[in-house]
Amino acid sequence: MNKLELEKELEEMVKIPGVSGYEGRIREYIRSKVIEIVDEKNVIIDAIGNLIVKVGSGERRIALIAHMDEIGLVVTKIEQDGKIAFSKIGGIQDILLPGTLWEIITEKGEINGVIGITPPHLAIEEAQKIIPWHQLRIDVGANSKIEVEKMGVKVLDPIAPKKNFIKLANNLVSARSLDDRFGCIALIKTLENIINENMEFKDEIYFIWSVQEEVGLKGAKVVANQINPQITIAVDSFPCCSTLTGDVQIGNGPVIRAIDRSSISNMDLIKYTIGKAQENKIPIQIGVTGGGNDGSVCQERGSKLIAIGVPMKYSHSLVETISLNDLENLIKLLILEMGSIHEYNMV
Numbered sequence: 001m002n003k004l005e006l007e008k009e010l011e012e013m014v015k016i017p018g019v020s021g022y023e024g025r026i027r028e029y030i031r032s033k034v035i036e037i038v039d040e041k042n043v044i045i046d047a048i049g050n051l052i053v054k055v056g057s058g059e060r061r062i063a064l065i066a067h068m069d070e071i072g073l074v075v076t077k078i079e080q081d082g083k084i085a086f087s088k089i090g091g092i093q094d095i096l097l098p099g100t101l102w103e104i105i106t107e108k109g110e111i112n113g114v115i116g117i118t119p120p121h122l123a124i125e126e127a128q129k130i131i132p133w134h135q136l137r138i139d140v141g142a143n144s145k146i147e148v149e150k151m152g153v154k155v156l157d158p159i160a161p162k163k164n165f166i167k168l169a170n171n172l173v174s175a176r177s178l179d180d181r182f183g184c185i186a187l188i189k190t191l192e193n194i195i196n197e198n199m200e201f202k203d204e205i206y207f208i209w210s211v212q213e214e215v216g217l218k219g220a221k222v223v224a225n226q227i228n229p230q231i232t233i234a235v236d237s238f239p240c241c242s243t244l245t246g247d248v249q250i251g252n253g254p255v256i257r258a259i260d261r262s263s264i265s266n267m268d269l270i271k272y273t274i275g276k277a278q279e280n281k282i283p284i285q286i287g288v289t290g291g292g293n294d295g296s297v298c299q300e301r302g303s304k305l306i307a308i309g310v311p312m313k314y315s316h317s318l319v320e321t322i323s324l325n326d327l328e329n330l331i332k333l334l335i336l337e338m339g340s341i342h343e344y345n346m347v
Contacts, residue, residue, distance in 0.1 A: 056201025234295030253283025
């Protein structure tokens with residue numbers, strides 16, 4: 001695996017906006033990559049917008065799922081003075097909003113905007129407060145509602161953060177929407193490998209890039225109802241590196257998200273995955289964290305579940321941080337697991 005190529009593709013994917021409910025551009029990017037690997041007729045987009053590829057055939061249905069949406073904002077009103085009111089989409093902390101750069105995705109193109117903050121020269125009590133999101137406004141530089149409307153901004157236009165992708169020491173990278181774009185690229189690379197290696201499958205394997213995970217696992221609920229997989233592998237971030245997440249550390253390998261607020265992974269699948277990692281000298285971690293994952297709704301329908309990903313610092317911020325080494329090892333592990341999942345005994 002070419003690390004520079006992996007980093008470049010991850011950066012490309014991260015920079016494409018895809019706020020929950022507005023995933024069209026990132027879905028088309030992923031689709032363009034997928035149809036280079038499999039026949040276009042095998043690529044399905046379902047009613048809610050999930051992108052699905054099926055390979056192999058057999059009695060069991062196995063889903064490998066990562067979400068392509070990201071947290072963001074949406075325009076709710078254009079004020080008479082040209083400032084833009086918004087609502088949050090997904091879990092964004094109010095403390096992170098002031099002093100940030102955004103782009104409004106309009107039919108005419110992207111419009112830059114900022115959420116300002118009172119400077120210390122003028123702040124007295126305000127400096128000690130967290131301003132709630134509904135009191136904040138986006139400034140696009142306009143002086144009137146009419147001017148903003150002429151720019152093409154409308155109510156319900158999505159708003160994504162302006163993104164930087166930076167390299168840190170020890171092969172770490174930092175950017176907004178690494179959650180879950182690293183998972184999306186992991187699925188692409190896994191699919192690419194198993195097709196290139198002409199692997200034969202005794203199961204139906206579904207690769208699923210889901211929508212609206214950040215607003216309640218909406219895309220995954222459609223998967224659970226329509227595909228109803230018997231085994232689900234949810235690839236998502238592991239918010240880490242606090243007293244709440246034990247010894248899990250960024251850079252120490254992919255991590256099994258054994259327990260979070262939405263699910264408890266199947267212990268047999270955990271043992272199976274750890275065994276595969278150890279046999280192939282792939283570093284592996286296991287831990288407990290917060291949040292939810294797409295696989296939990298499949299589990300509620302009777303699927304066996306394992307949630308796996310990479311440790312992530314500063315989750316749901318503008319500086320999410322992961323290790324490229326962890327991502328590379330995650331891809332290796334997923335390839336191994338997909339190549340041997342038929343060995344796993346459901347009983």
